[in-house]
Amino acid sequence: MKNEMTHLKRSKVALKGDKPDKVPVFSRDLTFPLDVVDYTTPEVCKGGAGGTFDAEKSAEAVIKSQEEIGHDVVLGSVWDLGLASDVYGGETKFPEYGIPRVDEAAFSDNLERVEDVDPINFREDGRYPGVLESYEIVSEEIGDEVGIAVNIQGPVTEACLMRGTEKLLMDMMERPDLAKELIDLATTNIKNFIEECFEAGANLTTFLAASNDGTEVLTPQFMREFSLPKIKEIVEFSHDLGYPVVFHPHGVFTEPEHHELVDKSISTGIDGFQFAEDNDYEFAAEKWGEDVCILGGVSIKDAILPGPVSKIENEVKKRLKDCAKDGGYIAMAACSLHRDTPVENVRAMTEATHKYGEYPINL
Amino acid sequence: MEVSKKIKETVIEGEKKDYGDLIDKAKDEGLSATDIVDIMAEAMDIVGDKFDKGDFYLPQVITSANAFNGILEIIEPDLREDISGSGKGKVVIGVVEGDVHKIGKNLVSTLLDAAGFSVVDLGDDVKSDEFINTAKEEEADIIGLSTMMTTTMSEVEEVVDRVEEESLNEQTKTIIGGGPCSQEYANEIGADGYAKNAQKAVKEVSEILEV
Numbered sequence: 001m002k003n004e005m006t007h008l009k010r011s012k013v014a015l016k017g018d019k020p021d022k023v024p025v026f027s028r029d030l031t032f033p034l035d036v037v038d039y040t041t042p043e044v045c046k047g048g049a050g051g052t053f054d055a056e057k058s059a060e061a062v063i064k065s066q067e068e069i070g071h072d073v074v075l076g077s078v079w080d081l082g083l084a085s086d087v088y089g090g091e092t093k094f095p096e097y098g099i100p101r102v103d104e105a106a107f108s109d110n111l112e113r114v115e116d117v118d119p120i121n122f123r124e125d126g127r128y129p130g131v132l133e134s135y136e137i138v139s140e141e142i143g144d145e146v147g148i149a150v151n152i153q154g155p156v157t158e159a160c161l162m163r164g165t166e167k168l169l170m171d172m173m174e175r176p177d178l179a180k181e182l183i184d185l186a187t188t189n190i191k192n193f194i195e196e197c198f199e200a201g202a203n204l205t206t207f208l209a210a211s212n213d214g215t216e217v218l219t220p221q222f223m224r225e226f227s228l229p230k231i232k233e234i235v236e237f238s239h240d241l242g243y244p245v246v247f248h249p250h251g252v253f254t255e256p257e258h259h260e261l262v263d264k265s266i267s268t269g270i271d272g273f274q275f276a277e278d279n280d281y282e283f284a285a286e287k288w289g290e291d292v293c294i295l296g297g298v299s300i301k302d303a304i305l306p307g308p309v310s311k312i313e314n315e316v317k318k319r320l321k322d323c324a325k326d327g328g329y330i331a332m333a334a335c336s337l338h339r340d341t342p343v344e345n346v347r348a349m350t351e352a353t354h355k356y357g358e359y360p361i362n363l
Numbered sequence: 364m365e366v367s368k369k370i371k372e373t374v375i376e377g378e379k380k381d382y383g384d385l386i387d388k389a390k391d392e393g394l395s396a397t398d399i400v401d402i403m404a405e406a407m408d409i410v411g412d413k414f415d416k417g418d419f420y421l422p423q424v425i426t427s428a429n430a431f432n433g434i435l436e437i438i439e440p441d442l443r444e445d446i447s448g449s450g451k452g453k454v455v456i457g458v459v460e461g462d463v464h465k466i467g468k469n470l471v472s473t474l475l476d477a478a479g480f481s482v483v484d485l486g487d488d489v490k491s492d493e494f495i496n497t498a499k500e501e502e503a504d505i506i507g508l509s510t511m512m513t514t515t516m517s518e519v520e521e522v523v524d525r526v527e528e529e530s531l532n533e534q535t536k537t538i539i540g541g542g543p544c545s546q547e548y549a550n551e552i553g554a555d556g557y558a559k560n561a562q563k564a565v566k567e568v569s570e571i572l573e574v
Contacts (some may be wrong), residue, residue: 099460142364169422300513301543338514
């Protein structure tokens with residue numbers, strides 16, 4: 001297998017919609033790296049001084065995971081979903097070998113409190129300083145060669161984590177102005193976090209992990225009203241910093257009734273769209289592949305978790321055939337990767353992509 | 364508008380209001396608590412169908428479920444008098460350990476209730492021990508297991524395995540659901556049923572219990 005480009009260069013070219021030497025892989029491995037180094041979850045996510053995030057162990061996990069798997073794009077740190085909620089008084093649980101989860105959302109009992117709180121200071125508040133330090137270490141160690149993406153929740157998704165999904169949905173219907181205040185706060189925090197991460201050494205793209213910004217949770221009207229205007233704001237902000245944006249809302253967007261939402265998402269200026277499970281990727285590449293970089297497509301539930309390796313290879317080949325021939329495709333799972341995902345299966349996804357995804361692709 | 368139609372519309376539209384007047388009128392017209400539940404069950408059937416077809420989205424289903432639960436709360440004392448016995452069967456339901464995504468599970472719980480099943484809802488982040496012990500204590504006909512995360516699918520499998528290991532499977536069947544689950548996965552781990560959404564969960568439970 002030829003390596004005419006670095007991981008970073010390969011990823012930049014694909015994100016621009018062009019053909020690199022071979023299709024890059026972005027495993028968006030949020031807590032998966034912890035299994036590679038066999039650290040417990042609390043040891044890293046709150047095991048640093050004073051119960052904060054352990055930057056050195058997080059960075060070690062990210063770097064060793066990249067060495068082990070060979071993917072082209074990493075995140076600058078191990079990532080969990082309770083970071084923002086914790087700053088505002090929420091509680092996150094850290095199972096020994098499990099995935100951190102928000103146990104008590106910060107605004108679950110009192111949304112009105114949103115009017116009295118300040119945006120997060122990422123260099124001082126909660127566990128964030130450790131996260132940013134992890135980005136710095138990863139950047140220093142592998143940032144010349146490997147793509148480092150900023151992973152952050154989408155605006156509605158982040159607001160859901162701070163309020164509770166069901167409650168925020170009811171707020172959107174019953175007191176939309178207050179719901180928008182929380183989403184505004186989330187958006188300000190997202191933009192500030194993006195800026196801090198690029199300053200800390202991220203070098204490739206902003207990735208908006210926006211599960212609850214899509215139709216799996218929102219009505220199309222809610223997506224248009226509450227999410228997409230904020231996505232546009234974040235995209236413009238990231239572009240001003242010089243970096244593209246990938247959007248990953250959950251929902252089956254290749255169904256005809258949702259096509260206009262993809263069109264509207266693209267009109268916010270996003271550079272990439274990661275389609276979630278159950279979408280028709282061939283259709284997505286055909287319809288939108290000229291407008292944005294297409295990402296994703298390797299099923300976690302049907303291939304990466306259960307295996308075997310041969311099934312993963314077949315799935316990768318199908319995606320390469322459907323989405324990658326004209327460039328502008330980054331292989332990744334249909335969503336993020338966490339602990340308890342078989343390491344050999346993630347490696348198989350990467351190896352198969354690099355093996356069969358060399359340009360020109362003949363599948 | 365006749366009162367039964369109004370109840371149905373209230374649930375379908377998810378109208379939020381004081382339901383007391385509506386229920387008083389229903390009683391004045393001779394409707395029993397079980398009649399009202401039947402009307403609401405029909406309404407939730409329609410809501411489920413609309414969700415299934417993509418005409419309704421999650422927020423609309425939640426508001427309908429809230430209206431259903433609001434009315435149910437008012438008529439519950441009468442309902443206890445109306446219903447003798449355990450209805451169509453008993454379902455112990457919960458989101459597996461490590462997962463706190465409970466919206467889907469709540470909807471299944473509401474629809475099962477509406478369809479006449481007795482539901483023991485254990486909430487979210489439920490340990491396998493709690494599923495098994497509750498199923499034994501309640502002599503459950505079904506254990507319903509929900510997860511929205513690929514990473515907690517192993518917890519689903521653990522409960523299904525334990526049902527078999529502890530020989531509960533003659534009395535208690537298992538049904539699974541949630542984003543990453545599939546019929547293929549249910550077959551692989553030996554669950555008795557799988558449902559893609561809340562509406563289908565009721566259908567699947569009814570088929571398993573032949574009611």
